[in-house]
Amino acid sequence: MQIYLPIAEVSVNLFLLLGLGGLVGLLSGLFGVGGGFIITPLLFFIGIPPTVAVATGANQVVASSVSGVLAQFRRKAVDVPMGMVLQAGGILGSGLGILVFNWLTRLGQVDLAVQLAYVVFLGGIGAMMLQESIRALRRANRPGAVRPRDQSRKLVHRLPFKMRFRTSGLYISVIPPFVIGMAVGVLAAVMGVGGGFIMVPAMIYLLGMPTKVVIGTSLFQILIVSAFTTLLHAITNQSVDVMLALLLIVGGVVGAQIGTRLGAKLKAEQLRILLALLVLAVALKLGLDLVLPPSELYSLQTGASR
């Protein structure tokens, strides 16, 4: 059954979209990530124009982070002041990101920029996660090993504008969280992702936040930033396809539940290795596309409105 998407101006199989949403939901339930980093390249692949894929991806992240953040609030695992500081940076970053995105679209380099960003970030984070989880598996067999301390935590304590974050039990400068929030905001706008896969490690390793509040706070900040990004894309590019977003969300909701059940049956280290391999595979595929000679050197971009 085909469905015509009003903004993307393409007709796509309804079940394909539900399936894609379901797949992403499955991953997000399984690994606790938003899934934006998978959905955007997949949407490119089925022929959705890049501008629409990125903007609609941001809209889909809103839905998945709402259901996540509600559960975290109930567990009191959201550091609201920290979230606000990240937010302030995030909104600035997301505005900057939209400017960058529109500038790249005019230059015709948006596909390249998005792909490069994916290759660099996914490759880097995938490699780090893989290394970390293999080490964690080894450590489980060899007790008593010490976890290396990060140097940057000292810097966090030396900067001005210190603030107390009760839920996280931290007394640190607001500059690092502001900068991290901003970086994630830029990524959210350019890549159509929530940025959880960057935010979570940054909060743990750079800010030294306790792991139990990291997920909730990250989801909280991602929710607001991706909502803001969606709105900016809708206003400046008119590229949010509400029909596409709804189908992905419906599929995603069901997939997330299956993923959560499945995840309960696997060990945390195994899950992390699987996620790392998945992230690396996506990065490798996109990287190869950039390096290998393409089958068609020419591409068309239509429409005078953009």
Added chain:
Amino acid sequence: MILRALLLLLLLTLPARAERVVAGISADNIGITTAFDGSSILIFGAVKRAAPEPDGPLGVIVTLEGPPQKVTVRRKTREMGIWVNSDKMVIDSVPSFYAVASSAPLDRILAPETDAKERISVPVAVEAYAGPLGRSDGRPFAEALLRLRAGSGAYTVSERAVTLAADTLFRADFDLPANLIEGDYTARMYLLREGRVIDQTWAPIKVRRIGLERFTYVLSREQPLAYGLLSLGLAIFAGWAAAAAFRLIRNS
């Protein structure tokens, strides 16, 4: 003098008037709904004769042209090991869709000079539309445009797709793709003998989004803030509803 010129003109046009084309279209309005997955359109017609049929084969060509678009053609080259878009050519106006159907292979019924004048075949029609390329090395870009559009089914040629009965009645079926864009389409019908056009006619076809499609599209263009808020509201509601629904399932 003027009278003689007029008389001469009349004499010249008289043989062409001996056969005329009368045409109809199965639908002059196509609505794109949410369930739209392509459409087919039937263009039919008859040849009206004032005199006995002349010798030689009769050719019929039917074309369907979509609304013009601005297109940017980009070319990738390898820079520092990766493939990037490094060069582009902007063509201000080319048809978004162009389909040609004919009763026989085009080279048999359409003379090149007629094609150049009437702009019937795909490359001629598209390039006539685009105008001069504006750069001397634009040829590969124009060829790429034709190749990519032919590959995606936007520019098609179906020789022998026009069926001609008793040299009088003809019909052509066009399949319109699922990714049809809205706008004013034009169907043109040409009657040919010995490679020359002896009569032609045209008819407009309107393609419009209707219903929910129209509402969504118009809202996104005219009230982008409201549209953005609506998208957000739906996403937030869906997220909340999902969390609530699954909590209910888990508790029961």
